[in-house]
Amino acid sequence: MTRRRNAGTGGRAGRADILVVYMLRVRFAPSPTGYLHIGSARTFIFNWLFARRHGGTMILRIDDTDVDRNTQASLDSIFDGLNWLGLGWDELYRQSDRLALHQDTARAILEKGLAYRDFTPAHAGGDDASHGDGPWLFNPGMREMTAEESDRRAAAGEPFVVRFRVPRGTGRRVEFLDLVYGAQSKACDDIEDFALLRSNGMPTYHLASCADDADLRISHIVRGQDHLSNTFKHILIFEAAGAAIPQFAHLPLLVAPDGAKLSKRKHGPVVSVTTYRDAGFVPHAYVNFLCLLGWSPKDNREKMAREELTAAFAFEGVNRSNAVVNFKEEDPIDPKALWLNSEHLRTMPAAELAPMARAALASAGITPPYDEAWFADAVDVIRSRFFTLRDFATRGRAYFAEDYEMTPEALEKLNQGNARELLRELAARLAAAADFTEQSVEAELRALAVERGVKAGLLINGSRAALTGQTVGPSAFAVFAAIGRERVVARLSQV
RNA sequence: GGCGCUAUCGUCUAAGGGUUAGGACGAAGCCCUCUCAAGGCUUAAAUACGGGUUCGAAUCCCGUUAGCGCUACCA
DSSP states (O other): OOOOTTOOSHHHHHHHHHHHHHHOEEEEOOOSSSSOBHHHHHHHHHHHHHHHHTTOEEEEEEOOOOTTTOOHHHHHHHHHHHHHHTOOOSEEEEGGGGHHHHHHHHHHHHHTTSEEEEOOOTTSSOSGGGGTTSOOOOOHHHHTOOHHHHHHHHHTTOOOEEEEOOOOSSOOEEEEEETTTEEEEEEGGGSOOOEEEOTTSOBOHHHHHHHHHHHTTOOEEEEEGGGTTHHHHHHHHHHHTTOOOOEEEEEOOEEOTTSOBOOHHHHGGGGBHHHHHHTTOOHHHHHHHHHTSSBOOSSSOOSOOHHHHHHHOOGGGBOSSOEEOOOOSSOOSOHHHHHHHHHHHHHSOHHHHHHHHHHHHHTTTOOOOSOHHHHHHHHHHHGGGOSSGGGGTTTTHHHHOSOOOOOHHHHHHHTSTTHHHHHHHHHHHHHHOSOOSHHHHHHHHHHHHHHHTOOHHHHHHHHHHHHHSOSOSSOHHHHHHHHOHHHHHHHHHTO
16 A cells, blocks of 8 residues: 555555555645645645545644634635635544644653743844754753753743753664655654644644644645655654554645746745636646646656546655746646646536536626536537636626627628628528538538538628627537527628 | 755656667657548757876765755744
C-alpha cells in the first residue's frame, strides 16, 4: 500500500499491509482564517484520493485554535468550497471542542520534564528583529529554572508559556522518511524551544495538531511542504506524548507565475476555489486540474475520471518542486484548467451536466422552455463548443431564451444576397413540411438552394445567424432540431 | 543570518546511467468542413551554471546561483 521500502518477507508483510490498510486514517485540517485556498483544496483532494485508494478514512478537522483570527464567514466559505468539490469526508471534528485534550497533553509533557515554563513577557519590543542576527533557540534562564521556582512563580499567578525542552548538546538528529521528499534529518541543536501553550492557556498549532493527530489515530499526515520543517518539532511532540509517529507526505506548494506564494492580497481571486465555481467550472474538472499540479500518473493521461484518479494516485507520482498556477493579470484562469474543463463538459454524461447547465441559466435569470428531455438534448447539442457552464447562459442564450443579441458577423450573413428573403421562404416550407428532423430540414433546405440557384452555405449560415444570433456554433441542422420547429419558423419568418 | 527543501520547453509534466530528451496546455501552419469547435498531420520551444564519478550523466556526488519554506505566545 504505502510502498514501504522494508516490505519484509512474504506472508507476514502481506498481513501487516492488510492491518495498515484497515487502519489508514488521514485528515485535512484547515484553519478558518480565510476562504478555501486552492492549495488547501488540492491538499484535501490528495488526502481524499489516498484514503479512497486504500480504503481508509478521511477526516475533516477544523483547526480553530487561533480564536482571534477565526471567523464564521471563513468557516462557511471553507464548507462552501469543500461541498462544491463534491468529494465529502467521513468524520468531522473541531479543535475548539478538544481543548481539554490539548491541555492534558501539554501538562503530561510538562510533568515529564520534557517541557518548561517560560515567564518571559510576550514580545516586548514588537518587531521580529528581536532575534538579532543569530537564530533564537531558547532562554537559558527559563530553561534551567528549578522546578521549585517555576512552580512558585506559576502559583503566584505570573503568566508563562510552556515551551518544549528540545534536547541540547546530545548530537541527536530527528529523522523521518517522507513519502514524497524521502529521508529527512535535522539536528536538535538547530531546533528552537517552541511553544506548546500560550500564556492565555490556549494550545499552539503544533501542540493541538499533534495531540489531535495522536488521539484521532491519524496514520498518514498529508499536508503542504510549508510544514516540512515543522515536522521535526512534531515528531518530538509525538515522542514526548508517548504517541505513535505517523507517516508523513508533504506536497509541493502552488505558487504564482513569479514564483511567489499565492496570496489573496497580491494575487486576488485566483487563490480562492469559489472563483472557479463562479467561473463555471464543472467541479470534477477542477479537481482533475488540481491533481495535475504536482502529481502525475506517469502515463500521459490528463483527463481522468474520479475513479481513474483514485486508482492511479500514489505518492511516488508526486513532484518535489513547487507548481506554478499559470494565470495572467487580465485572465485569472489557467488555460489548462479551462481546456480540461471543456473536455469534461463536452464528454461527461449529459444527464449529469443538465442540472449544472440549468443552474447556470438560473443564475442568469433564464428559465428554459419545454421539458427535461428537450433540455438535456439541447444541452448535449450545444456543449460541444463550450468551455464553461457560463457559456450556456451567454453563447447558448438563444436556445433557451427569446431575447438574444445578434452579433455584427451574424448580421452580415443575413445581409448577404437575398438571404433574408430565402430564409422566410424556408420558414414557410418548414412550417408546412411533414417532418421536422435534422435530415428532413437538411433535405428541405438543400432543395430550396438548388431551386433558387444559390449555394447551400448561404442558407445554412444564414439560418444559424438568424436562429442563434451567431456565426459560430453546432451544425446548423442540429441547431434547427434543438430550437424546435415552432421557434425556428417564428424566427426565420421575422428576419 | 541559521536550518530545511527544490531546480527539464512559457506553463503542467515523462524519462530514476545509454532515447533524435516524450506527452499535454498555449502558439504557428496544413488537412477536414455549412460556420466555429473537435479531430488528424506538422513546426517552434527545455535538462540553471561549474566541477567531478563513469566507456557513457537530465539522471549519482560536490560547489555556485536562484527560488521556496521554517526560524511567532500564526496556522
